[in-house]
Amino acid sequence: MFQEATYQQRRTKLKNDIKKGIILLLGNEESSMNYKDNLYPFRQDSSFLYFTGLNRPGLALLIDPEQGTEILFGDELTVEDIVWMGPQTPLRDEAAQAGLLTVQPSKALDAAIQKIQSGKRALHFLPPYRPETALKISAYLQLPTTAIAAQASVPLIKAIVAQRSVKSAEEVAEITKAVNTTAAMQLAAMQQARAGITEAALAGILQGLAVSAGGNLSFPTILTVNGQYLHNHYSDSILQPGQTVLCDCGAATAMQYAGDMTRTFPVDQQFSTRQKEIYNIVLHSYQQAVAALKPGRLFKDIHLLACAALTEGLQQIGLMKGDIQESVAAGAHTLFFPCGLGHMLGLDTHDMENLGEAYVGYTDNLKQSTEFGLKSLRLGRTLEAGFVVTVEPGLYFTPQLIDAWKQEKKLASFINYDKLEAYRQAGGTRIEEDFLITPDGYQLLGDPLPITAEGIETIRQAI
Structure with missing residues (x-):
């Protein structure tokens, strides 16, 4: 990871560019090759990686530009996970290295998005390129997967392209x-x-x-x-x-x-x-x-x-x-x-x-x-x-x-x-x-x- 300030500055600029609504950045999931536990090498979504530096599966980030809040959703490893994978840096500790201080379990994301929708606030998300991501967004928005790409946020796309195009x-x-x-x-x-x-x-x-x-x-x-x-x-x-x-x-x-x-x-x-x-x-x-x-x-x-x-x-x-x-x-x-x-x-x-x-x-x-x-x-x-x-x-x-x-x-x-x-x-x-x-x-x-x-x-x- 880069220094904490790098990710904070990137997210601050994103909030300044997207002033209204809520930004949802979805990380990638593990993907199986030929049976559930035989996995392809994990590759994080690049935009998620750009704004968080977190290179692990099953994460999501909600950013509220109006309130200035940032919530990371993800789960800590269980003891059973550690038996197979060995000990890992706790998610909260790794998130803190990127300046993300509020971490909630993955299951809390559904309720958070329902609250956004009930408040009729715009939800900015990127066009999905993986089917599991499209299915998630489809469930959140109650839309068929074929309609998801057209709902992706052009302002968010343009804001991210503007940032990522110029390399530090x-x-x-x-x-x-x-x-x-x-x-x-x-x-x-x-x-x-x-x-x-x-x-x-x-x-x-x-x-x-x-x-x-x-x-x-x-x-x-x-x-x-x-x-x-x-x-x-x-x-x-x-x-x-x-x-x-x-x-x-x-x-x-x-x-x-x-x-x-x-x-x-x-x-x-x-x-x-x-x-x-x-x-x-x-x-x-x-x-x-x-x-x-x-x-x-x-x-x-x-x-x-x-x-x-x-x-x-x-x-x-x-x-x-x-x-x-x-x-x-x-x-x-x-x-x-x-x-x-x-x-x-x-x-x-x-x-x-x-x-x-x-x-x-x-x-x-x-x-x-x-x-x-x-x-x-x-x-x-x-x-x-x-x-x-x-x-x-x-x-x-x-x-x-x-x-x-x-x-x-x-x-x-x-x-x-x-x-x-x-x-x-x-x-x-x-x-x-x-x-x-x-x-x-x-x-x-x-x-x-x-x-x-x-x-x-x-x-x-x-x-």
């Missing part, structure tokens, strides 16, 4: 810790990969590093020789000579702050000529995007800048043609880059995505596109000092998408389909790093990790 110095330090572990995972992947090993065996090494650092994975590892599929997780596929490996992984600290990095490297000691030309196009796009990071700049514009750099590189190797800006405006590049340049990073890898991209990555005046490719840009809004963002351009040669576009001759004035056939098996290449937006530009987070093709080859040649 202590948060940046925690994210940096996660990024450093992530960099160690990436380095291990490049050092341990070899022909004959499975993707799963390599991914297991990385998870071991995340756990041994005191946390766990911040998301399921994407490690694949089929990088043309954007979120293709590891399998029992065996690495073969001539292939490239796309590794997109992240560590979470014990406090759940996340890192997220990607490298693409050859199974061999060197990239082939074609692999290197593709890699260098992506690297140039990455460098162009990073150089543009600064407060006041629309991330959507930086995304389009990166797309133009990818298009320029694809023209140089003969796969695209025509005016670059017209090509990007038409979306021709999305055949090769059908996703967004990056996203917010913090307590979540896609930070606050459960609160809605319309509020996190966009604004009332800047709406998310519905066009293929651009609609997958999670972050489009103006950058501000204190944001932590990823930059991750890539090139993806997806045979199924190539065939579909070629059959209808889609945007043929910008794409050389005849030359594209030779690249059908080129897979996917992505580069990703994490950045803090500073008052005058940006700061790369974490320990340096080789990013050029030559730097990666140096690591591969040392194994």
Whole structure:
């Protein structure tokens, strides 16, 4: 946990932003895998964690901005619980570390909410993403679960997004810790990969590093020789000579702050000529995007800048043609880059995505596109000092998408389909790093990790 004052200040700001009604923040419950007592690793709701620091299941927090009161609902362990789990810090003691001095048993929450409703006071809650949370809210409000999302509080969503978007110095330090572990995972992947090993065996090494650092994975590892599929997780596929490996992984600290990095490297000691030309196009796009990071700049514009750099590189190797800006405006590049340049990073890898991209990555005046490719840009809004963002351009040669576009001759004035056939098996290449937006530009987070093709080859040649 951070210092007590951190959580008090966060809740005070929330009360100042939500002046009327009652705020209900629900923590997560334990979730069973295949029978009741076999549990998934517990993961607390990120907004609950942000305002309380309490990383245990079965908790809820009621905040009354008008009265200034804060009540935590949860139960102490019984002796029978301790037999199985061992002694734990009493809930009241842990709550006091976050400045929460009023603790009531879980069963008291029902009566508290009934009192709120009988007084006809607004109840502010966040959109649920877990079914058990939706069922709880459904019972509290006597509404079907299908109606719950529409009742979520937009003022509360906006207030939380405004707070969590700008990272404090202590948060940046925690994210940096996660990024450093992530960099160690990436380095291990490049050092341990070899022909004959499975993707799963390599991914297991990385998870071991995340756990041994005191946390766990911040998301399921994407490690694949089929990088043309954007979120293709590891399998029992065996690495073969001539292939490239796309590794997109992240560590979470014990406090759940996340890192997220990607490298693409050859199974061999060197990239082939074609692999290197593709890699260098992506690297140039990455460098162009990073150089543009600064407060006041629309991330959507930086995304389009990166797309133009990818298009320029694809023209140089003969796969695209025509005016670059017209090509990007038409979306021709999305055949090769059908996703967004990056996203917010913090307590979540896609930070606050459960609160809605319309509020996190966009604004009332800047709406998310519905066009293929651009609609997958999670972050489009103006950058501000204190944001932590990823930059991750890539090139993806997806045979199924190539065939579909070629059959209808889609945007043929910008794409050389005849030359594209030779690249059908080129897979996917992505580069990703994490950045803090500073008052005058940006700061790369974490320990340096080789990013050029030559730097990666140096690591591969040392194994």
